[in-house]
Amino acid sequence: MLTLWLGWQGSALLNKGDFTVDEIEHRGAPDTLTIRARSADFRGTLNSRREESWHDTTLGELVSAIAKRNKLTASVADSLKKIPVPHIDQSQESDAVFLTRLAERNGAAVSVKAGKLLFLKAGSAVTASGKPVPQMTLTRSDGDRHQFAIADRGLIPA
Known part of the structure; x- marks a missing residue:
């Protein structure tokens, strides 16, 4: 750790x-x-494939149920909590992949930080508690060495 x-x-x-x-x-x-x-231990249950069918629920309830079974605390943006989910299947998908799919369908971003499953409105520039994220400008003179890499994978790996 x-x-x-x-x-x-x-x-x-x-x-x-x-x-x-x-x-x-x-x-x-x-x-x-x-x-x-x-930020998440992907050696645990979050990466285990599951079969589940979800009916007559909301995005908030669904994310909370997945958080609970992975021993996490759910933090869902207010604007996403009450979105109805009439039916969706999780077929041979890990919770991580399923949550990423739900996030993409609903304009959200999903992540695990400090024991919390965060399901936030993408690009909202607010924390899970709703506080604005302060803007910071970095210039080349702020450091003498840098490296940048981008990986071709979702926010939460499969």
Whole structure:
């Protein structure tokens, strides 16, 4: 388990949560240690394939039920909670893949952070509790080294 705190010199550190380490890599020279971690432990039940049929429910109730069976606390945006789900099948899909599909259909983003299953309106720039996310502009002079990578996979891996 890795706890991440981030901040800038001269400002307070912000706790960004706990992460499950799933890969450690060393390179040299110069010595570089890369630690890869995820906000959810995908070695657990979230990645187990399931068969389930959902009837006459809401998006909020559905996400809450999935959170509960994965020992997570659901946090669903108010604008998404009451969206009706007359019928949907989860057929040989993990909860992670099923939630990603639900999010895509409903203009949402799904993630697991600090023991919470977050189901938020995509691009809303608010936290799970509804607080606005402050904007920050980074310039090249803010650091002397950077790296960017993009992976061809959903928010929650299959």
